Amino acid sequence: MPVTQFTVPEKYTYNVGLGSYHHSEALKGANPVAQNSPQVPPYKLLTECISGTSFTTPRNLNLSVWMYRVTASINRGRYVPYTAETASSKAAASPMTYSPNFLHWDDFRLEPGYDWVSSQKVILSSGDIATKTGFSYLVFAATKDMAPNTAYYSSDGDTLIIPQAGVLDIKTELGYLMVRPNEIAMIPRGLKYRVTLPAGSARGYICELRQGHFRLPELGTIGTSGLANARDFQIPVAVFDGTITEGVASCPAAEWTIIRKYNDSLFSCTRNQTPFDVAAWHGSYYPYKYDLGRFSVLGSLLYDHPDPSIFTVLSAPSFREPGTAVVEFCIFPPRWQVMENTYWLPPYHMNTMSEFIGIIMKDPEPNPNTVFKPFGGMLTGAMTPHGSDKKEHDAERAKAFKPAKVATEPVMAFLLESASIPGVAEWASKIVIEK
Ligand SMILES: [Fe+2]
Known part of the structure; x- marks a missing residue:
């Protein structure tokens, strides 16, 4: 069977189909019918949209998602520099060096004691974040969960995750992804998520793409299928961390920290409610995962x-x-x-x-x-x-x-x-x- 035999079983269910327009509802009927931005959405939710491409990008490349949530992302404190120690902050900032030789690393040997965010270190980079060009390749070696009530997002680019060991349980605003070695995952720029480690330490590689977005390659004379097939990409289904009272959706008050990467620097802010308050979503801009065994x-x-x-x-x-x-x-x-x-x-x-x-x-x-x-x-x-x-x-x-x-x-x-x-x-x- 052309699938990977994972030692850790899958926990979640998914939509399937990369490149398709998807919709998902944690609360039945939470996606408004036809209208994207009604005066009062179902369950008295709020409407929030993320544009992954410019408004006028051609239709076949245009990426956006509509979310129906309890509290808009704008409800937060001011961003301040994130001062907690990270693996990167211990390394001296210096210009990149260039070598014409074949370069080989036996083991990137990251230190223990960090989580998903703080363990990441850039190894290779090209281009410039501020002008949206190029990429960074990073490695991560997380030995602990992200702190409770903490979420993260990158303003700098899409994040392609390639685990090498361990399991990543990723809770995004649009739903869960469980990612194991021989699977990859992509988290789009701007989407909040948190990462926990259900099987202990996890390590691997990251490609941060600052320019454009990943998509399936053209197949040309290959025809309609082959290589990575769209149907094998798995997309989260909506998860809502709240309740409904008399037809109104709400989430309990709780202090959350949002860590944000912006032009390769980390900032944080607080808000008084979970960011995982999206009761329904629809769109073309979403995270996904793929089993390389397929x-x-x-x-x-x-x-x-x-x-x-x-x-x-x-x-x-x-x-x-x-x-x-x-x-x-x-x-x-x-x-x-x-x-x-x-x-x-x-x-x-x-x-x-x-x-x-x-x-x-x-x-x-x-x-x-x-x-x-x-x-x-x-x-x-x-x-x-x-x-x-x-x-x-x-x-x-x-x-x-x-x-x-x-x-x-x-x-x-x-x-x-x-x-x-x-x-x-x-x-x-x-x-x-x-x-
Ligand atoms: Fe080669």
Whole structure:
């Protein structure tokens, strides 16, 4: 069965279908019929909208969500700098550095004692948040839940989460997502959420996309299905932390802290009610998750390698040059290689794209001799020559041809590929192995 056999069972139910317009009601009838902004919505809720794209973005790319909630997000105290210690605040701020060499990290080795927000550290970055260009790649290693009555959101970009170990229980304004290794999740810019750890510590990778949004790649002559299929993306259903009294929805008073990332700095404010007061929502701008085990791998049936773009799960196209991407998220799952007179290792190459590879490994005790270790990474900047070493190529060249399964479980590698050259944060450059 083409799904991952997770050790921690699913807790939640979901809508399905990436790119579709969805609606969900925690209170029956809480979404107004036809009208988005009635004078008084059902249950005397308030209307709040998030625009994920400009108002006049073409219809097929336009993203927004309408929420019907007890208290508008505007009801809060003033934002002040968030002064709690974070893993990043302990690292000296410094300009990014650039290396033309192949960069390899064995293990990002984050310190314990932090939660989802405070454990995040940027490793690679390109572009500029204020002008909405480029991306950051981060790592996280959370060893505790976010504090009670605390929620977080990023103003800087969409957050693609790639767990490597542990389980993330993510409560968003639009509902729950449970995310395990070999699943990915995307939280859109501006949406509040909190993260708890039902199975203890969790760590992994994050791609913060500052420009545009991820979507499924075009399939061209592949046709209607294949690669990541829209039906396999799971979207939360509405959750309402309140009650109804005489037809009026309400939530109890309680002090909450909202932590917000704004131009790469953290701020916080308080409010006197939960942000999880959305009784219903409808729209095209929502979080989602996807089991990488459902990826429908396509490939060559006779000879040679297709380009690795055949493994693209999600793409954030760049409109600067046709066919390029701000970031593409690709995977190298277990698959059969059946080509004749060819072997599975890619040919030596230099690409216009910069490639960051990380390893999601389900085996908690991976082979210590493997080059690719979980929670490590590899960066090959644009036009950096790379490929497997001569020994591996020689071994494959000497083999008799027969169909074989490669990248067998429990290994899953991912690739974040970009048209831009990322800089390396100082802390990450200090633990890098250059080749
Ligand atoms: Fe490559």
